[in-house]
Amino acid sequence: MTPSPIRAAIVPVTPLQQNCTLLWCTRTMRGAFVDPGGDLDRLRQAAEQNGVTIEKILLTHGHIDHCGEAKPLADALRVPIEGPHEADRFWIARLDEDGKRWGLRGVPFEPDRWLVEGDQVTVGEVAFDVYETPGHTPGHVVFHHPGTKFALVGDVLFAGSVGRTDFPLSNHEALIDSIVTKLWPMGDDTSFIPGHGQPGRFGQERQTNPFVADSVLAGRGVADGR
Numbered sequence: 570m571t572p573s574p575i576r577a578a579i580v581p582v583t584p585l586q587q588n589c590t591l592l593w594c595t596r597t598m599r600g601a602f603v604d605p606g607g608d609l610d611r612l613r614q615a616a617e618q619n620g621v622t623i624e625k626i627l628l629t630h631g632h633i634d635h636c637g638e639a640k641p642l643a644d645a646l647r648v649p650i651e652g653p654h655e656a657d658r659f660w661i662a663r664l665d666e667d668g669k670r671w672g673l674r675g676v677p678f679e680p681d682r683w684l685v686e687g688d689q690v691t692v693g694e695v696a697f698d699v700y701e702t703p704g705h706t707p708g709h710v711v712f713h714h715p716g717t718k719f720a721l722v723g724d725v726l727f728a729g730s731v732g733r734t735d736f737p738l739s740n741h742e743a744l745i746d747s748i749v750t751k752l753w754p755m756g757d758d759t760s761f762i763p764g765h766g767q768p769g770r771f772g773q774e775r776q777t778n779p780f781v782a783d784s785v786l787a788g789r790g791v792a793d794g795r
Contacts, residue, residue, distance in 0.1 A: 573717055574695050577762060580615045582608040583673055587634040590721055590762055593621045594693020601692045603627045603712070603721050604635040604764065605642050607673060612642065627690055628652035629723030630709040631660030632736075633667045633675045635764060640678035649681035651690050654701055657708030659738060684710050697721075700751045704744025705732030711751070718759045726752060726761065728769035731780045748781050 578591045583606045591612070593600030600621040605612055616623050626643050628636050630653045643650050660667075661677055668675025684690070688699040690712060697712040705724045709732075712721045724732040726748055734741040752761075757772030775783050 575692070575714060575717060575719065576619075577719075577721075578615060578619060579762060579768075580608075580612055582606050582611065583634045583637070585634040585671075585673075586765060588762060588764055588766075591615050591619065591621060592627075592692055592721070593619070594695045597693035598622060599624045599693035601625045601627050601690075602642065604629055604723065605639055606634040606636060607638045609638055609642050609645070613646075624648055624693070625690075626650045627692075627712065627721075628680065629711060629721065629764065630706040631657035631664075632706065632724070633660075633664055633671060633673055635723065636661065636678075637664055637668055637673050637675040640676040641674075643678075650678065651680060651682040652684045652699075653680075653706075653710050654685060654703075654708035655683040656703065657706050660706060660708075702747035702751050704734060704740050704742075704747050706736070707738045707740075709747075713755055713759075715755070718756055720752070720755060720759055720761045722752065722761045722763055724764040726769075726774060726778075726781070727763045727765060728767045728774070729778060730766075731778070732764075745781060745786070749786065 580589045582589045587606045589605045590603040623646050625648050664675030664677045684699045686701040689696045697714050700711050702709045702711050702725045759771045762768050
């Protein structure tokens with residue numbers, strides 16, 4: 570069996586138990602942190618233990634548990650921040666305010682690169698496709714590696730649930746549309762790491778997820794994305 574070109578390790582951070590993902594290219598051992606919301610010592614220790622040299626930070630969206638400490642980490646490691654889409658500038662600008670509300674550290678920043686649909690981000694020698702997936706936040710993006718049928722979906726989809734849409738600028742219909750038109754076409758055999766909770770597979774969610782299973786959406790007259 571051919572070794573996978575990528576590996577991923579989940580490191581839960583902050584009291585909100587957000588899944589920061591340590592993602593790396595197995596050939597070069599160069600990697601990225603995806604959504605480093607906090608607990609920076611723990612993250613740096615995870616990279617060291619796995620022998621990974623961090624070359625960038627990737628962000629799915631601008632909520633504090635996903636990017637509150639992205640800027641301090643980027644500065645400490647001297648690496649760029651890529652993502653999310655610029656529509657999440659609203660959330661990133663208020664990280665300090667939200668940090669006081671949640672009892673977390675939140676440092677506003679300007680990413681080195683805003684992302685749009687059709688972009689690619691690289692981790693070592695591996696390229697991930699970028700998809701815009703608004704709904705949970707307006708500038709949410711996901712990262713997909715078609716070769717290994719693997720996706721990092723942030724807070725769009727969870728194992729058994731979907732992202733909240735009761736925040737400012739959230740939109741539930743847009744979230745469902747993002748799942749159906751962006752995630753499902755990646756294939757039922759695509760595995761995913763969400764922003765919280767356990768990893769899953771799209772096919773399983775299409776069968777059993779109480780919000781976006783095919784049978785649920787069919788009852789609402791929503792196309793299934795095939």
